[in-house]
Structure formats: structure tokens, C-alpha cells
Amino acid sequence: MLDIGKTATWLLRRLNPETAHELAIHSIAHGLAGRGKPDHSALRTEALGLSFPNPIGLAAGFDKNARAVRGLTKLGFGFVETGTVTPRPQPGNPRPRLFRLVEDRAIINRMGFNSCGIDKFCQNLAPLFRPNRHGQVGPTDAPLGINLGINKTGADPLVDYPALVGRTKSYADYLTINLSSPNTPGLRDLQAADMLARLLEAIQTAHPDRPPLLVKLAPDLEDEAYAPILQAVIDGGADGLILTNTTLARPTSLKDPHRDETGGLSGAPLADRARHVLQLVSELNKGRLCLVSSGGIETGRDILERLKMGANLVQIYTAFIYEGPAVLTRLKQELLHEMSRSGIRSLTALQR
Numbered sequence: 488m489l490d491i492g493k494t495a496t497w498l499l500r501r502l503n504p505e506t507a508h509e510l511a512i513h514s515i516a517h518g519l520a521g522r523g524k525p526d527h528s529a530l531r532t533e534a535l536g537l538s539f540p541n542p543i544g545l546a547a548g549f550d551k552n553a554r555a556v557r558g559l560t561k562l563g564f565g566f567v568e569t570g571t572v573t574p575r576p577q578p579g580n581p582r583p584r585l586f587r588l589v590e591d592r593a594i595i596n597r598m599g600f601n602s603c604g605i606d607k608f609c610q611n612l613a614p615l616f617r618p619n620r621h622g623q624v625g626p627t628d629a630p631l632g633i634n635l636g637i638n639k640t641g642a643d644p645l646v647d648y649p650a651l652v653g654r655t656k657s658y659a660d661y662l663t664i665n666l667s668s669p670n671t672p673g674l675r676d677l678q679a680a681d682m683l684a685r686l687l688e689a690i691q692t693a694h695p696d697r698p699p700l701l702v703k704l705a706p707d708l709e710d711e712a713y714a715p716i717l718q719a720v721i722d723g724g725a726d727g728l729i730l731t732n733t734t735l736a737r738p739t740s741l742k743d744p745h746r747d748e749t750g751g752l753s754g755a756p757l758a759d760r761a762r763h764v765l766q767l768v769s770e771l772n773k774g775r776l777c778l779v780s781s782g783g784i785e786t787g788r789d790i791l792e793r794l795k796m797g798a799n800l801v802q803i804y805t806a807f808i809y810e811g812p813a814v815l816t817r818l819k820q821e822l823l824h825e826m827s828r829s830g831i832r833s834l835t836a837l838q839r
């Protein structure tokens with residue numbers, strides 16, 4: 488029998504990457520991409536004071552403008568992070584800016600925060616919510632994260648990030664401040680511990696009632712830089728870290744002719760560095776902050792490995808691009824299999 492999901496993914500891979508992306512968002516938004524099965528209870532995970540049906544999230548950058556949130560959660564993600572959204576609309580970098588490195592199971596992107604801007608973003612989200620006596624009720628039981636960024640020109644991070652938190656806090660189960668896209672000049676400088684401290688203080692002062700707050704970091708910092716950043720995040724009252732965004736490094740193993748394109752590299756060749764950064768931070772963290780691992784996750788074994796290393800949750804992007812929604816069924820089956828091989832009865836038991 489024809490598997491519509493697999494056929495669509497096969498077709499999408501033959502299109503120009505941005506056209507394929509646009510089509511994928513459109514079909515997911517209109518419920519044409521299918522629906523995942525209910526999750527096995529052993530995959531339920533607690534983090535950030537929230538309950539997740541499974542620990543596999545969609546990383547930021549796929550649904551930048553919050554157009555397909557409901558459809559994405561229906562596919563079976565344990566949580567969905569939408570954005571990066573910027574204060575004002577901006578077109579991002581000129582095309583081409585997205586490259587598949589098929590042989591390397593990788594992507595290079597220099598999208599440059601193409602965003603519809605916060606006004607339109609909130610208009611897209613608002614119909615998914617209905618108020619109840621406790622506040623707002625979201626679209627599904629999979630938590631929703633919103634990833635916040637700044638414009639390429641005219642940005643004032645100490646004003647812009649708190650303002651974005653104010654605009655999105657009633658929709659988000661958690662918020663992420665993205666300080667690690669390699670495609671916005673100067674953004675990564677905000678990861679310096681003193682700058683980060685000022686930024687978190689500005690957010691905390693303006694919005695003491697905010698949802699849990701995560702900071703997304705680059706994999707390209709010196710190893711020694713992560714300790715002061717971790718301390719600044721803890722002292723600043725934030726709740727977790729996403730480790731990591733895409734890398735500017737180009738491992739010598741890359742084979743695809745696109746390997747020298749400018750931009751951030753994601754997928755399989757990022758896995759070693761993302762794992763190393765997780766290990767490093769996890770040892771320093773001692774369970775204080777929630778850690779979300781992202782970078783080159785392709786199998787259930789990868790997921791269990793990251794969880795055992797100290798991650799509370801994981802996120803995928805590139806594997807979803809290559810395999811489509813079927814990746815979720817496979818990852819969950821493999822994860823359950825790996826758990827039973829290791830004698831782990833549930834993820835909540837693992838994280839205790």
C-alpha cells in the first residue's frame with residue numbers, strides 16, 4: 488500500500504529546500520501530514536514544572552511564524568518550539584540560504600531570522616488558545632515553547648528581549664532566548680556572562696510572572712566559557728539551557744559539495760560536539776537547571792544516551808527534515824527498545 492507520509496517526504500526531498508519547507512509547513516498546518524499514536528506512558532517526562540507526553544521536541548526554526556503549531560503537536564512531538572520570532576518583520580538573508588548535505592545527513596543554513604515579526608506571530612497563535620479561569624489553555628497536551636530573537640538592524644537586546652517576553656508569556660509554556668544563531672551579526676556576543684546577567688535581570692525585573700525561561704547556546708564557545716555562562720543563568724533566575732544551536736565548524740569528514748557554504752551546520756556532523764558540550768555542562772550543572780539537548784540526534788539510542796548524560800529533554804530538526812513525521816514513530820520505538828535493554832521502566836524513573 489502507498490504510504491502517503493513516506494511518499495510525500497520522498498517528493499519533498501527532491502524539491503528546492505525552501506519550496507519543500509513551505510509545502511511541508513502548509514500541509515502540516517492543514518492537517519494533511521497525518522497524526523501520531525498516543526504515547527506509551529513510559530515515555531512521559533517531567534521538566535520545568537511541566538509534563539511532556541514524550542521527551543522528543545521539535546527544535547526552533549522549523550515553524551518560525553507559528554503557522555503549524557497544532558498540526559506539529561498532532562504528529563507526535565512531545566513538545567514544539569516555535570520561532571525564532573523577531574520584534575519587527577524581516578526577510579532574512581538572500582536566497583539560496585538553505586542547503587541539504589545529503590551524503591553527510593546534514594544541513595547548512597544562513598536563513599538570518601526570516602520572521603513575520605511579533606505582531607503577526609501573536610495573531611497566528613491567538614486562535615489556538617482559549618481563556619479559562621486559570622489563564623490561557625493551549626492547543627494540546629504537548630507543551631509549547633516560543634523562541635525569541637532580535638532584528639538584524641536597530642536592535643537593543645536589553646529592551647527587545649523583555650518586550651518579546653511580555654508579548655508571548657501568556658501563550659508559552661516556556662520561553663527560549665536565542666543567543667546563538669550564527670547568522671545575526673553580534674548575537675552570539677550576548678552569551679558573554681556579564682551581558683547575559685544584565686539581560687536576564689532586565690527580563691526578570693520586567694516580567695517576574697514569566698513562564699520558565701531557557702537560554703539557547705552555541706556549540707562553538709571555548710570549553711571554559713560554559714561554566715561562567717551556567718553560573719550567570721542560575722544567578723539570573725532562568726530555568727534551563729538548550730545545548731546546542733548549529734555550528735560554524737566544518738568537520739573534515741564532510742563530503743557534500745555544499746560543505747563550504749556559509750552558515751550554521753546541523754545534523755549528524757554536529758552530534759559529537761553537541762554531546763561534548765552536554766557532558767561538560769551536565770557535570771557542572773549537578774541537576775540545577777533543566778538541560779535540553781539538540782544537535783545530530785538520529786536514533787532512540789542517541790536519545791537515551793543524551794538523557795543518561797543529564798539531558799531532561801531532547802530536540803530534533805535535521806532528522807525530521809530528512810525522514811518526515813515517520814521519524815517520530817521510529818525514534819519512540821527505538822527509545823522504548825533501548826530503555827527495556829537497559830532495564831529502565833520509565834523516563835521519570837531515570838530522571839529521579
Ligand SMILES: Cc1cc2nc3c(=O)[nH]c(=O)nc-3n(C[C@H](O)[C@H](O)[C@H](O)COP(=O)(O)O)c2cc1C
Binds near residue numbers: 548732755782
Ligand atoms: C534550517 C534551519 C533553521 C533553523 N532556525 C533556527 C532558529 O530560527 N532558531 C533557533 O534557535 N535555532 C534554529 N535552528 C537550529 C535548530 O533549532 C537546532 O538547534 C539545530 O539544527 C541542531 O539540531 P539538529 O542537528 O537536530 O538539526 C535552525 C536549524 C535549521 C537546520
